[in-house]
Amino acid sequence: MTGDWLDIGWVDEIPVRGSRTVQVAGGDDIAVFRTAEGKVFALRDRCPHKHGRLSQGIVHGGAVACPLHNWRISLSTGEALGEDKGCTPTVPVKIDAGRVLICRASTLKAAA
Amino acid sequence: MEHRPLNPEADTREHLVVIGNGMAGCRAVEELIARDADRYRVTIFGAEPRVNYNRIMLSPVLAGEKSFDDIVINDADWYAANGIALVAGDPVTAIDRAAKTVTTRSGTTESYDRLLIATGSDPFIIPVPGKDLPGVIAFRDMDDVSAMLAAADAGGDAVVIGGGLLGLEAAHGLSLRGMKVTVIHLMPTLMERQLDEAAGWLLKNALEARGQTILTGADTAEIVGDGKVEGVKLKDGTLIPASLVVMAVGIRPSVALARDAGLAVGRGIQVDDHMVTSDPAVLAVGECVEHDGQVYGLVAPLWDMCRSLADGLVEQPSGYRGSVTSTKLKVSGIDVFSAGDFSGGDGCEDIVLRDASRGIYKRVIVKDDRIVGAVLYGDTADGSWYFDLLKKQDDVSDLRDLLIFGQAFAAGGGAADPKAAVAALSDDAEICGCNGVTKGQVVSCIAKGAHSLDAVRGTCKASASCGSCTGLVENLLALTLGDEVQAGPKTMCKCTSFGHDDVRREIVAQNMRSIPEVMQKLHWTTPDGCSSCRPALNYYLLCALPGDYVDDQQSRFVNERLHANIQKDGTYSVVPRMWGGLTNPTELRAIADVVEKYDAPMVKVTGGQRLDIFGIKKEDLPAVWADLNAAGMVSGHAYGKALRTVKTCVGSEWCRFGTQDSTGLGVKIERMSWGSWMPHKFKIAVSGCPRNCAEATIKDFGIVCVDSGYELHVGGNGGIHVRVTDLLCKVATEQEAMDYCAAFIQLYREEARYLERTAPWIERVGVEKIKARIVDDAAGREALRARFLYAQGFSQDDPWAQRAEGAEREHHAPMARFTPQEQLA
Ligand code: SRM
Ligand SMILES: Cc1cc2nc3c(=O)[nH]c(=O)nc-3n(C[C@H](O)[C@H](O)[C@H](O)COP(=O)(O)OP(=O)(O)OC[C@H]3O[C@@H](n4cnc5c(N)ncnc54)[C@H](O)[C@@H]3O)c2cc1C
Ligand code: SF4
Ligand code: FES
Numbered sequence: 013m014t015g016d017w018l019d020i021g022w023v024d025e026i027p028v029r030g031s032r033t034v035q036v037a038g039g040d041d042i043a044v045f046r047t048a049e050g051k052v053f054a055l056r057d058r059c060p061h062k063h064g065r066l067s068q069g070i071v072h073g074g075a076v077a078c079p080l081h082n083w084r085i086s087l088s089t090g091e092a093l094g095e096d097k098g099c100t101p102t103v104p105v106k107i108d109a110g111r112v113l114i115c116r117a118s119t120l121k122a123a124a
Numbered sequence: 125m126e127h128r129p130l131n132p133e134a135d136t137r138e139h140l141v142v143i144g145n146g147m148a149g150c151r152a153v154e155e156l157i158a159r160d161a162d163r164y165r166v167t168i169f170g171a172e173p174r175v176n177y178n179r180i181m182l183s184p185v186l187a188g189e190k191s192f193d194d195i196v197i198n199d200a201d202w203y204a205a206n207g208i209a210l211v212a213g214d215p216v217t218a219i220d221r222a223a224k225t226v227t228t229r230s231g232t233t234e235s236y237d238r239l240l241i242a243t244g245s246d247p248f249i250i251p252v253p254g255k256d257l258p259g260v261i262a263f264r265d266m267d268d269v270s271a272m273l274a275a276a277d278a279g280g281d282a283v284v285i286g287g288g289l290l291g292l293e294a295a296h297g298l299s300l301r302g303m304k305v306t307v308i309h310l311m312p313t314l315m316e317r318q319l320d321e322a323a324g325w326l327l328k329n330a331l332e333a334r335g336q337t338i339l340t341g342a343d344t345a346e347i348v349g350d351g352k353v354e355g356v357k358l359k360d361g362t363l364i365p366a367s368l369v370v371m372a373v374g375i376r377p378s379v380a381l382a383r384d385a386g387l388a389v390g391r392g393i394q395v396d397d398h399m400v401t402s403d404p405a406v407l408a409v410g411e412c413v414e415h416d417g418q419v420y421g422l423v424a425p426l427w428d429m430c431r432s433l434a435d436g437l438v439e440q441p442s443g444y445r446g447s448v449t450s451t452k453l454k455v456s457g458i459d460v461f462s463a464g465d466f467s468g469g470d471g472c473e474d475i476v477l478r479d480a481s482r483g484i485y486k487r488v489i490v491k492d493d494r495i496v497g498a499v500l501y502g503d504t505a506d507g508s509w510y511f512d513l514l515k516k517q518d519d520v521s522d523l524r525d526l527l528i529f530g531q532a533f534a535a536g537g538g539a540a541d542p543k544a545a546v547a548a549l550s551d552d553a554e555i556c557g558c559n560g561v562t563k564g565q566v567v568s569c570i571a572k573g574a575h576s577l578d579a580v581r582g583t584c585k586a587s588a589s590c591g592s593c594t595g596l597v598e599n600l601l602a603l604t605l606g607d608e609v610q611a612g613p614k615t616m617c618k619c620t621s622f623g624h625d626d627v628r629r630e631i632v633a634q635n636m637r638s639i640p641e642v643m644q645k646l647h648w649t650t651p652d653g654c655s656s657c658r659p660a661l662n663y664y665l666l667c668a669l670p671g672d673y674v675d676d677q678q679s680r681f682v683n684e685r686l687h688a689n690i691q692k693d694g695t696y697s698v699v700p701r702m703w704g705g706l707t708n709p710t711e712l713r714a715i716a717d718v719v720e721k722y723d724a725p726m727v728k729v730t731g732g733q734r735l736d737i738f739g740i741k742k743e744d745l746p747a748v749w750a751d752l753n754a755a756g757m758v759s760g761h762a763y764g765k766a767l768r769t770v771k772t773c774v775g776s777e778w779c780r781f782g783t784q785d786s787t788g789l790g791v792k793i794e795r796m797s798w799g800s801w802m803p804h805k806f807k808i809a810v811s812g813c814p815r816n817c818a819e820a821t822i823k824d825f826g827i828v829c830v831d832s833g834y835e836l837h838v839g840g841n842g843g844i845h846v847r848v849t850d851l852l853c854k855v856a857t858e859q860e861a862m863d864y865c866a867a868f869i870q871l872y873r874e875e876a877r878y879l880e881r882t883a884p885w886i887e888r889v890g891v892e893k894i895k896a897r898i899v900d901d902a903a904g905r906e907a908l909r910a911r912f913l914y915a916q917g918f919s920q921d922d923p924w925a926q927r928a929e930g931a932e933r934e935h936h937a938p939m940a941r942f943t944p945q946e947q948l949a
Contacts, residue, residue: 020940028312029678032939044939048321048652051467065694068682070655074467077655079682079690086470109391120944
């Protein structure tokens with residue numbers, strides 16, 4: 013594996029319609045989500061509203077509902093949906109033979 | 125038939141050697157012959173000892189619908205007629221690119237000018253103990269089918285590991301051949317790569333109705349047997365007896381030969397748009413290749429690849445650009461179709477149609493006026509139409525409203541205006557199939573004053589059951605009343621046209637057992653609901669099916685999923701139960717130790733007479749709970765739509781005014797009712813005299829002790845709108861006080877709407893109704909109490925203890941840790 017991608021584990025380790033986190037030393041966590049359809053997304057684990065941990069929200073469709081005040085955040089763009097305005101940084105993800113890889117550079121940027 | 129001479133020595137043409145006599149290898153040769161039959165001398169090596177056949181038809185062969193002869197694509201005559209040398213049953217074991225030769229297992233060496241690798245895929249065998257036992261097979265070629273047929277002849281049970289396309293087709297065939305089949309699938313729903321949750325649920329139901337056992341969320345631990353397969357053991361300890369185990373958990377491109385020969389290999393053999401590998405003399409095609417980062421496991425892409433390959437071989441390069449794929453399951457009588465991307469997401473609009481009575485689910489995903497995906501269950505007639513629109517990326521904005529009804533409707537244009545269609549119906553046309561209500565009856569009930577959907581449902585029952593005619597009734601309302609139509613009942617959320625009460629009633633009436641089932645039967649308009657309806661449905665099912673329903677953790681709000689209260693900084697607070705507000709040195713010491721050991725920044729006495737430890741990290745929660753458990757403490761459910769606290773005062777034991785043992789009663793009541801899930805939080809208090817130091821008259825259930833017994837109060841609320849309780853009744857004994865309390869809780873659990881506390885519930889239904897059920901109806905009260913205690917038998921399991929022992933570890937631990945070299949700001 014080249015240094016551009018971080019191998020964070022097996023896809024199966026993320027519950028369906030759930031999420032896990034990746035701790036980044038000295039920065040914010042990265043939240044890694046898996047939707048009902050098995051797609052995997054990664055976002056900075058920080059709601060654009062008041063910094064709720066998005067990893068703890070309810071995942072439905074392609075969005076997560078923030079646990080603190082129920083904003084809906086798109087998993088693919090990090091944008092708040094509906095009336096709310098705000099955006100949290102996304103981290104590109106790829107799946108290779110069942111392993112989840114997240115983009116190293118974006119992880120650093122998002123966590124910082 | 126004219127046969128070409130096979131005389132290699134005299135043949136001076138370039139020699140094309142093909143490794144793999146499967147679907148792609150032979151198709152590539154067919155495409156080549158169609159372009160220039162004479163250009164190459166062709167030799168095909170095949171590992172299988174037979175001619176080229178249609179692999180996808182192995183499923184119908186297994187099911188007994190076809191014979192091997194029926195599925196042969198190219199028979200021996202074809203090879204002869206085209207001068208192709210076929211070496212069958214002798215796999216190639218090495219490629220020497222420098223010498224341009226291939227060598228087979230039997231030792232034959234053949235030289236090539238161009239080499240084509242079409243080795244397909246290898247079935248993935250999960251590395252569990254027992255995987256090599258006789259009786260464990262894959263489902264890939266005719267030999268596997270023969271092995272399955274032999275096992276079926278011998279009778280017995282079969283286990284199929286893998287609930288994808290291949291596994292389900294194997295299971296179907298084996299069960300038609302008389303075997304008792306169990307399918308073990310790791311994921312929560314079947315064919316999750318092709319189907320969404322709703323369609324996966326329908327499929328599971330249909331297969332179960334045919335007698336198969338389908339275990340989802342089941343992980344294989346080992347295959348057991350002495351000298352041959354005897355059964356499969358799951359990680360949860362279940363043992364399923366079996367004389368045959370079919371592993372259909374996935375495939376991996378067959379790349380070993382290419383890798384050994386030093387060709388560039390990623391997930392598959394890497395090829396360019398003309399199917400040329402990193403060596404210009406070597407081509408590759410089919411499932412063994414990786415093109416533009418993609419590998420494929422279906423035939424349609426192979427056809428496209430073979431065309432580009434042949435164009436390249438005759439020097440008229442066209443170039444392969446990747447493929448969009450669609451899937452159909454080949455199980456007779458079950459129609460499933462899936463294409464494109466159905467994961468939804470930004471800017472994606474889901475158009476969903478569910479028809480419960482006909483078992484139909486259709487979902488089309490539209491983005492920027494283009495179809496990006498489709499999932500069809502039960503009626504797949506329009507699959508190819510959607511797929512075509514998807515591939516062509518046609519603008520569907522004009523068809524939008526009728527798209528989901530299919531090509532026939534959408535093409536009909538104006539004639540298909542739903543209102544006009546309803547207007548054209550005769551008066552005896554049946555509108556509601558469930559309740560046998562005609563259009564005439566609906567119209568007359570509207571004319572008599574039922575001016576909303578709710579009113580129609582309440583009077584003539586139309587659309588009050590499965591709801592599939594809701595649209596028709598709404599159109600009739602609009603037609604009959606014009607602008608006067610009143611807004612329908614308040615729906616649960618935007619995903620459904622039903623209100624909470626309708627949903628609850630139907631869950632019980634139709635004995636529904638899972639969230640996807642409710643969504644299907646009640647025509648949810650979204651594929652998997654939202655953060656409002658999912659927790660509500662989860663609760664309604666839990667309440668309806670005590671002990672039976674498997675709680676869906678992903679449908680719970682974070683606090684209930686983590687059994688702690690999330691704080692604004694992302695840490696958690698932990699509140700252990702202190703029965704009736706009593707505590708002792710062991711508990712206090714344990715709490716003090718936890719506060720120090722985990723560096724909790726604050727500990728506080730709550731308004732509910734117990735201690736709250738703040739600032740605990742998610743990862744530390746299980747360890748904190750283990751420490752508290754060790755001192756005998758369990759979860760206080762300070763986070764749950766559940767029983768919170770039972771506040772007490774000192775009572776007759778110590779207080780000079782106390783009339784009864786309010787502390788003791790409070791402890792007993794808390795022991796009886798802790799752990800129960802409810803529509804909203806529920807608080808109890810017991811005061812020892814009318815001075816009411818425990819504030820019992822602003823609790824959901826409050827007891828005020830008096831000389832002659834116990835006054836029972838209900839529906840109080842502190843909080844935003846303070847509401848003083850209503851007096852329910854007065855009883856003489858402690859036991860009666862407990863019995864009435866249990867009955868009241870159960871009535872609230874069964875009849876209040878999710879997120880409705882007792883105060884607004886009682887305001888809505890009236891306290892008289894509650895009294896009639898709890899006080900006047902002794903038999904009803906007893907039945908409610910019995911149901912509550914029965915349900916409690918399943919809920920008084922300390923969630924903390926389970927987690928402390930390692931259950932659902934993934935909720936707490938991070939998946940990975942990353943320490944960058946760079947300094948993060
Ligand atoms: C910890 C505590 C305050 C304290 O430090 O004393 C507390 C803390 C919270 N209360 Fe409370 N309430 C606490 C006693 C109360 C009381 C007093 C009581 O129970 O006697 C009330 C009024 C009585 C009542 O409920 O009728 C109370 C009425 C509320 C309400 C308004 C409820 C309502 O029906 O109007 C909310 C908001 C809600 O539930 O939606 C609320 C919500 C909350 C939440 C859960 C806010 C939230 O959603 O995150 C707070 C969580 C803090 C945490 O993370 O631990 N809390 N809250 C008390 C915990 C009691 C316990 O031991 O479990
Ligand atoms: C039961 C079943 C049902 C299916 N149903 C469908 C379906 O409904 N729709 C769909 O689109 N797809 C379906 N598929 C998938 C489809 O069959 C494959 O995508 C297709 O066969 C791939 O073609 P291929 O030529 O790449 O591989 P294959 O057809 O597997 O051909 C590869 C051949 O190469 C041979 N080989 C391997 N290594 C060597 C070697 N070293 N030397 C010589 N020969 C070698 C193999 O023995 C094999 O015969 C199904 C597959 C199976 C098994
Ligand atoms: S009163 Fe408000 S701030 Fe205080 S604990 Fe309750 S909800 Fe939080
Ligand atoms: S912090 Fe996420 S909604 Fe408020």
